[in-house]
Amino acid sequence: MAVLGVLTARSDDDIPVRTPRLPAREAAERELSDPRYHQHDPNPVQRVLDWLWERVDELFRTAAGATPGGWIGLLAIVACVLLLIVALRLRLGAVRRTPTTGGALFTDTPRTAAEHRAAADRHAAAGHWNQAVQDRMRAIVLALEERALLTPGPGRTADEAATEAGLSLPRYADQLRTAARTFDDVTYGGRPGTEPAYALLTTLDRDLQRAKPDLATASTRSRG
Template sequence: MTTAGSSTAVGRLLAGSGDDIPVRTPRVPAREAAERELTDPRYHQHDPNPIQRALNWFWERVDDLFNAASGATPGGWIGLLAIGAFILLLVVALRLRLGAVRRTPTTTGALFSHTPRTAAEHRTAADSHAAEGQWSPAIQERMRAIVLALEERALLTPGPGRTADEAAVEAGRPLPEHADRLRAAARTFGEITYGRRPGTKDEYALLSALDTDLRHAKPQLVDGAPKSRG
């Protein structure tokens, strides 16, 4: 209900008498008549809709909040802006840091995400992916083939929850000549699987060569007994 609307309503009530005849309408009936007059839609056609009123209320509260914050902050608005800029920089720094952490490969996940197949089956799957130029899954399957082949030769104790890093360290004991290459293969597997980095043709070639060499490698004695049955 606007001031202009009230004035118009009162004017319409006063218009019923001449200029020289005083209006002696009682106060209560006059008020009721004015209220009835103001219910006319003509006086409300420019009123804000409910959404606009809600938005106006929201921004008024936001303005009150910022005014209160600026009054409580040393330096007023300048101090508040300085604090806001610092918070923004802190958020950006945290975002960059978290992004870097997320890109850093981790090898804490299990090497096998399903019931392991035989080494030959993983090797065949790896070659199939490589033939299609899908180097990431090819590298993953080749690494699984390497680990399972070592388990089949009893150079590794079967462990469904084993990680690539753990397999590389364990296999490096009876096969010290290949320990560095095993760790490098595990690192590549982790970067591709958990770091989401795409694999390359050269990396697959390195794992394939390692797989071939390990199949012909002679293990060293560990604790006075050979670790291999093959």
């Protein structure tokens, strides 16, 4: 190699001539910087992956060393944890979001109360109780808006609509709040709609269509 030639150069009298240390080191560095010596080196990504695998291997070796039974004991603990997670998943069922009442009641193109009723009936006939409950609640609110018992508010929540409607229809205030909670539970709380829940909303919808508002009570509560 050229480096060795530099380091062990000989004089004309065949006497080895020693190159000073600093120039020799610089010559060696120049020689070793030749791309031929690095063409099989791992790329930066491979070096990072190798480093990560080494750390993971050290972690598992440390855990195995601290666990009774070594690797077998560690694997047994991991298996027990996985079985516990599966058991809890089966016992608790699907993870549900925390119920909220902050979502808007209407999220699509505005329709009439009759259109929402028709959609609710179609969903109910197909056994799609979630959608049936949602469309029936929207039909209730739109019907009250069409009768001027509610101020139109596309961004209102089910609870807000129920509270406002209860001012004009105090006899149905509790049922309206129950209907709003049912809508929120199905839409935001992850609870499945049911046929009995849909039947209650359908009955309320029909009763409200014949109900007469208590305008005196609504006026008094509004001033309060």
